[in-house]
Amino acid sequence: MVVSAGAVVAAAGQWGPNGVLAVGTLAVAAIVWRFGRGLGVAAVVIVAGLCQVPGLLHAPITSTDAYRYVWDGRVQLAGHSPYAHVPLDDSLAQLRDPVLFPGLSPTQKSGVTGPPRVPTDPDALAKYSADDPRTRINRPLVPTIYPPVAQAYFTVVALFTPWSVGTLGLQIAAALLAIALTWLLAVQNPRWAALWGWSPIVALEAGNAAHVDVLAALLITAAVITAAKRPKLAAVFLGAAGSVKLLPLLLLPAFRTRRPIVALSTFIASYVPHILAVGTLVLGFLPGYLSQEGFDDGSSRSAILALLLPPEVRQIVAALLALTLAVLAFTRTRRDPLALTCCWLYGAALLIATPTYPWYGLPLIALAALAHRPEWLAVPIAAYLAYGSFGHDTRQGLIYLAAGVIVVSAITIRRRFVAESGLTAARSPANTGERDETHRPRDLGRAR
Known part of the structure; x- marks a missing residue:
């Protein structure tokens, strides 16, 4: 295959920062593996x-989600609901500031009023979910998507954050959460905690991007421990994690003997107010x-399955695979x-769904550290490389497929090693009843 120089340059331009992130993650894993045995807490x-x-020294890089977090917290402190108003709503004009709305002052009118609309028509939905140059908040014509526990977190941080510092309060809070999870x-x-705490991905998505997925990772880890x-208490933690981002609810089958009803009750109760x-x-x-991810018309995003299926x-x-994984997790608990069950269940779910946003993999990094399964780091690394290839569906599918092959290969090698080690141990003199001639005490009487 002949690849033009222009194609190489283009790929480097797309993958450059994400490639550095991937290499950095692998380097941390190698350092921890080689030199981490003597590490202390x-x-x-x-x-x-x-x-x-x-990361705290720079504005968020990977996304503008943190600006939405700031807005949601500010709206709730003012006594309004971010579910009932969109950021451009003129009824909330008094909450605008130059950081979040550099092109729209409190005295200017956006022309947007009334309850939020989420149209079902793809073209109209694309129009409504587009960004607006007057604000740094993404999708300012639609209401928030974040569940209640995430909203409570945004509100608490907003309570202690001056408007003038923008996202810094959330960045500091996310960094503290990442450090707390490192301690946990x-x-x-x-040694394995360093796999999380020293990860370039965690540094980027916590202290810099302030993604709320760090809070979900902390709650999931607390639930498992x-x-x-x-x-x-573990069930409460899991239900709260599901009310930060919905994905943690996929772990319910693994908690089958550990009060999953309590987890669901916690999740539902958070929505009641x-x-x-x-x-x-x-x-x-x-x-x-x-709808944008294709779940309403059957064309759901799954970059790996898209390589093979219409x-x-x-x-x-995808649904059948997810159901099979849930049953397997339920039976293997x-x-x-x-x-370990939570690690492979969460990781496999990401490989099936291949979400567009790579920071969804943050809980998987924590679970990989907790379960001592570094091969699952291949999935969040692949997510960043795929993120750099946005718009190239086939390339994204191949990247995720490569991550899946790495995971399966590592699992296979480990099982063979364990099986061979067990067979060797079973054949040893101590287990077979045979006497080890090389270590048999000498018959001193016969020697004389």
């Missing part, structure tokens, strides 16, 4: 804190997001450690 946590500092993992195993001794306040508007932009059957196959 304090050392891991301190270095994790230092890793967060550079380090108490279990400092507390599940054995305090199953009800908002339902009482705004009714069905509590769904926010979720219907629009699902859109009309892709969603069916008694045999495998919970952390």
Whole structure:
């Protein structure tokens, strides 16, 4: 195959920053593997804190989500619901400032009023979900998509953040959450905790981009760690994680003996105050997001399945795979450690859905560290490389497929190694009853 120089340059331009991120993640994993045996809890946590500092010195890079977080918190402090108003709504003009609205002052009219609309027509939906140069908030014509626990988090941070510092308050909060999760993992195993705390991905998405997925990762990890001794508390943590981002609810089958009803009750209870306040508007932009991702017409996004299947059957196959994984997780919970089950279940779900946004993989990094399964880092790394290839569906599918092959290969090699080690141990003299002639005590009487 002949590749032109222009194509190489174009690929480097798309993959450059994400390629550096991928190489950096692999380098951290290698360093931890080679030199991490003597690490202590304090050392891991301190270095994790230092890793967060550079991101705090720059505005969010990977997305503008943090500006929406700031707005949602500010709206709630003012006594309004981000589910019932869009950012450009003139009724909230008094909440505008030059950081979030550089092109629209509180005295200017946007022309947007009334309850939010989320149209179902693809063309109209694309128009409504487009950005506006007057504001840094993404999709300012649609309501928020973030669930209630995330909204509570935004509100608490907004309470302590001056308007003039923009996203810095959320960046600091996300960095502190990442450090707290590093400590939580380090108490279990400092060496593996470094896989999370020192990760360039975590540094980028916490201290810089302030993505709320860091909070979801912390709650998921707390749920897994507390599940054995305090199953009800673990279920509350899992339900709260689902109310930060919906994806953690996929782990419910793994918690089958650990109060999944409590988890669902926690999730539902978090919505009750908002339902009482705004009714069905509590769904926010979720219907629009699902429509844009193809879940309404059967052409759901799955970059790997898209390599082989037409859109009309892709969603069916994805649903069957997800159901199979759920059943497998439900049946294997008694045999495998919970952390391991959650790790492969979450990672496999990401490989099936291949979400557009790579920071969705943050909880998987924490679960990989907790389960001691570094091969699953291939999935979030692939997500960034695919993100750099946005618009090239086939290339994205191949990247994710390569990550899947890496994971399956690592699992196969590990199982063979364990099987061979077990067979060797079973054949050893200590287990077979045979006497080891090389270590048999000498018959001193016969020697004389």
